[in-house]
Amino acid sequence: MTRRRIALIGLGMVVTPHARSLIDLHDRVEVVRAFSPTAARREVFAARFPFPLCADLETILADESIEAVIVLTPANTHLEIVRRCAEAGKHVLLEKPIEITIERATLLVEACERAGVTLGIVLQHRFRPVGLRLAELLREGWLDEIVGCSVTIDLWRPQSYYDEPGRGSFARDGGGVLISQGIHTLDLMLSLAGPVAEVRGYATTTPVHRMETEDMVMASVRFESGALGTIDATTSAYPGFAERIRFVCRNGTAVLEGTGLDVAFHDGRKENVAPIATPGGTGADPMAFPHDWHRGVIEDFLDALDHDRAPRVTGREALKVHRLIDALIEAGRSDGPVKVAGEGR
Template identity: 65%
Template sequence: MAQHRIGLIGLGMAVTPHAKSLMDLSDRVRVAGAFARSAARRQAFAERFPFPVVDGLEALLADRTVDAVMILTPPDTHLDLVRRCAAAGKHILLEKPLEVTTARAEQLVAACREAGVTLGLVLQHRFRPAALRFAAMQREGAIGALVSASASIRLWRPQSYYDEPGRGTLARDGGGVLITQGIHTLDLLQSLAGPVAEVTGYALTSAVHRMETEDLACAALRFESGALGTLEATTAAFPGFPERIEITGTAASATLLGVDLHVQHADGRVTELRPGGGGGTGADPMAFPHDYHRSVLADFLDALDHNRPPAASGAEALRVHYLVDALLESARTGRPCRVRTLPTTV
């Protein structure tokens, strides 16, 4: 496999697991340069990691030996950066979510498609060993036909988290718990249970937080398969609990609790996987191992090497945007709302 040269754009809170992953995969990828607009952030990054920093984005875009970039900046900056990088012929691994509105997210995905570059999203819950094991069991028919699928996302963020400028706002983040924290579990849920077709939901800002967007949402779900389920998502559940996905099939019932898997088969067998790790559910959102970020990066590099879409592609990320939009629309109107399907051009 060829060694890729990559540019790193954005050196804030989210950079640490990505930098560690790049170090682990140094046989496959080399950092050509790391950029942030803030000189202080560039200096702090250079003191922690053995990668070169650059003081201008154009240097990375103009370097023809750089074939890919990782964009780790706030959501409201994504469309402009992706357009510039795609126009320069760079493949893109992008931190979630795609953008602050679905319209901008669709423009972003279209920009990559039209430029012929690969777009991958950092949706690392797909790469937890328990999720991979369950997906393999599904493919083997061990779960049977889907009957129901539900998710519970009960996280904790103190008010100080939302006091940081831009946090939990529509302008910078694009929303609250659903698109910022819940996106990982919503992506995993739909990757395992299939797209949601219709949702009836409620969403609000609880008495726990002072913020513009929702920190509490719940919904009834109807999947395209006809299966039913529920969703609960909040950042007001002190001290924070592992995310939970429960799936019932005709041959088994399964629970994904954080990084653990428990499957009760109809024939009496039990399948369990408890690898340990996890975290990030409490006051420190970065308190987790970087293993799953490394798997996201490895899958992205595999996609480039084998000319295939990444597991978490732009199209897969759009599915979450469509689900969140429908839930919030249902909350506003008090009526069930259909979830948009992916356009044929994606």
């Protein structure tokens, strides 16, 4: 198995689970550089992790021995950074969201395709054991057809979270609760229930927060399969609760709640996976979760490079949840149904 030489780009809040995962995977990965343009962030990072630091992105781009990068910078910087990395021949694992608009996100995906480099997106909820188990049950037909699928994302973020310059703005983040927090659960939902055809709903900024973008969304959805459902997402639900997805199927009902799973079949059988103690990031500390799922994302990315295959969540795959989020925001601004755009629309 090849030991890949990689670099970290961005040493802000989200770096911790990635760095811990890379330490776990030291037999497969050598972190050659860890880059931030900010000296204070490099200093804080150096006190916690044993990776060589770098103050200049050009150093990474010019190093031909670096095969891949993990990009952890703010969303509005992704297009330029990823484009430069792709042109330098580096494979890219990119922290969600892809970019702040679907247009910029599509340009980023196309840049990697033109350069012939692998692009993976960090949407780690797909790597939770309960999500993998439910995917198996659905794939093998034990629950049969999904007829209803509803999502509840009741998170809490204090005002101090949004007081950071740019956070909760369209210019830096591309949106609020949907693209910054709910994207993980919505991506998992789509991976299990299939694409959404149409949405109706509301999006607002509640009096709980001072911010530009939405902190509460409530919508009804119709899936392309004909199944119906709802999406209820907020960062105003103190003190924060585990995200929940309920699947009503022909042969039973399955409920994913945080890291737990309950399945009840019509024939009386039941399956239960007890949640772990820390479901992860639902309250005031957005990083209060284990790094296991990030390690799963990185392992899958390394496997993709080793076996010349696509990662589980490609750029094209991640564009699907971006299109759903765009439709939900548009529905919140209109009085009628909004169709979810497909690829090429």
